[in-house]
Amino acid sequence: EVHLVESGGGLVQPGGSLRLSCEASGFSFSTSWMTWVRQPPGKGLESVANIKEDGSEKYYVGSVEGRFTISRDNAKNSMYLQMNGLRGEDTAIYYCAKNRPGGIYENWGQGTLVTVSS
Amino acid sequence: EPVLTQSPGTVSLAPGERTALSCRASQSVSSSYLSWYQQKPGQAPRLLIYGASTRATGIPDRFSGSGSGTDFTLTISRLEPEDSAVYYCQQHWSFGQGTKVEIK
Numbered sequence: 001e002v003h004l005v006e007s008g009g010g011l012v013q014p015g016g017s018l019r020l021s022c023e024a025s026g027f028s029f030s031t032s033w034m035t036w037v038r039q040p041p042g043k044g045l046e047s048v049a050n051i052k053e054d055g056s057e058k059y060y061v062g063s064v065e066g067r068f069t070i071s072r073d074n075a076k077n078s079m080y081l082q083m084n085g086l087r088g089e090d091t092a093i094y095y096c097a098k099n100r101p102g103g104i105y106e107n108w109g110q111g112t113l114v115t116v117s118s
Numbered sequence: 119e120p121v122l123t124q125s126p127g128t129v130s131l132a133p134g135e136r137t138a139l140s141c142r143a144s145q146s147v148s149s150s151y152l153s154w155y156q157q158k159p160g161q162a163p164r165l166l167i168y169g170a171s172t173r174a175t176g177i178p179d180r181f182s183g184s185g186s187g188t189d190f191t192l193t194i195s196r197l198e199p200e201d202s203a204v205y206y207c208q209q210h211w212s213f214g215q216g217t218k219v220e221i222k
Contacts, residue, residue, distance in 0.1 A: 037163075044206065044213055044214075044215050044216050045155075045157075045163065045206055045208075045213040045216075046213065047210075047211045047212075047213070061211065095162055095163070100168070102150055102151045102168070102169075103151055103209075103210040103211070104151070104153050104165065104168045104208075105153070105155070105163070105165060105208070106165055106168075106174070107165075108162040108163055108164070108165075109162065110162055111162055
């Protein structure tokens, strides 16, 4: 069974940094694209960043480009999101998702809440 | 990246009824990459339909998807109380804004 567990969320001041982790199990992590998707409180879903199986390709939504960095460690079956220069509009639940071909988000973790506030 | 617009915003129906949720793209998209997700309150989204019409593993057959080009539909026949949720369509990076289904 596919299992995705996010961690690392919390309260951070504007301009601060946070590193999210996603630990995967139950599937071949090293052969799967992975994505971070976020959801502001009471709002819809937004794809934030994704990463190819071997980490050689990474894509970001424009609003986080230059501030967020996605990475992965296939030896640890883990994906990360380093978030710098955090803003109030980054406040959201952050989900990690396992992709199937075509950018389909096949499995989701339970999410971790990031709150950016002074 | 196409903009996906969903309608209606909210629908309220009785158990056993049927509903069709619309997802309209601002430009033609490949049906191979059109997906639908269900999100219940306090839960993560769950993949329902991919490739516009293929049900994901474990999804009951009262959920069906159809469409091509710019117009796609998620149909839920024989609504059950547990179908109360927000439904999102998605294509690559883009998500629709969601349709809330309420069961009376």
